[in-house]
Amino acid sequence: MNTAESIRIERWNPAPAALSHELEMLGEVLHACVHAGASVSFVLPFSHEDATAFWRDHVLPAVRAGTRLVLLAWLDGRIMGTVQLDMLTPPNQPHRAEVKKLLVHPEARRRGVGKSLMTALEDHARRSRLTLLTLDTVTGGAAEPLYLSQGYVALGSIPQYALNFDSSKVEATTVMYKILSSR
Numbered sequence: 001m002n003t004a005e006s007i008r009i010e011r012w013n014p015a016p017a018a019l020s021h022e023l024e025m026l027g028e029v030l031h032a033c034v035h036a037g038a039s040v041s042f043v044l045p046f047s048h049e050d051a052t053a054f055w056r057d058h059v060l061p062a063v064r065a066g067t068r069l070v071l072l073a074w075l076d077g078r079i080m081g082t083v084q085l086d087m088l089t090p091p092n093q094p095h096r097a098e099v100k101k102l103l104v105h106p107e108a109r110r111r112g113v114g115k116s117l118m119t120a121l122e123d124h125a126r127r128s129r130l131t132l133l134t135l136d137t138v139t140g141g142a143a144e145p146l147y148l149s150q151g152y153v154a155l156g157s158i159p160q161y162a163l164n165f166d167s168s169k170v171e172a173t174t175v176m177y178k179i180l181s182s183r
């Protein structure tokens with residue numbers, strides 16, 4: 001498979017010509033992650049159409065409104081990973097954004113895609129003069145050590161926060177932040 005050297009990270013700029021193909025690939029990444037057990041808001045049953053609809057109806061309008069940055073990780077001509085920066089914060093928090101939906105297709109994991117996406121996201125955040133990034137992630141999940149290795153601080157864990165992917169149990173979430181520069 002691919003190595004970190006062949007990963008291309010780019011900002012999603014939805015254009016009509018490529019839109020339906022990009023939505024289909026993004027839907028495939030989300031669908032595969034949920035079916036592989038990711039705790040990322042959704043529970044089974046979760047169809048390809050559910051996954052594509054999330055990007056089309058929820059994320060795309062925010063990207064077009066300029067309140068959401070989406071990064072895409074391309075491997076061999078396919079989108080295999082993605083992450084978002086939600087900048088729709090209250091008027092008193094223009095310097096903060098929320099990291100959301102870091103997703104790497106199960107077939108492309110442990111090759112540095114997640115790390116590359118988070119590094120690129122931070123570069124974009126700094127260029128946008130953001131000074132604070134916040135997120136939450138399932139406690140004990142694969143993303144927790146990744147965020148810690150990227151310098152995020154874990155504040156603590158909220159028990160019973162969300163159902164897991166097949167609704168068989170509730171899981172805790174860990175709240176994290178990273179200061180990009182002091183104010």
Ligand SMILES: CC(C)(COP(=O)(O)OP(=O)(O)OC[C@H]1O[C@@H](n2cnc3c(N)ncnc32)[C@H](O)[C@@H]1OP(=O)(O)O)[C@@H](O)C(=O)NCCC(=O)NCCS
Nearest residue numbers: 038102103104109110111112113114115137142143145146
């Ligand atoms: C979490 C996730 C994005 C990681 O993506 P990835 O491309 O496999 O991550 P990387 O290869 O960049 O890993 C970077 C580092 O993170 C840590 N890490 C990644 N996956 C890990 C795992 N399963 N267990 C422990 N540490 C892990 C390691 O320190 C790793 O470095 P190493 O491979 O040199 O040991 C991926 O597993 C995923 O999509 N999970 C499901 C969705 C999810 O939970 N997203 C988080 C939402 S908040």
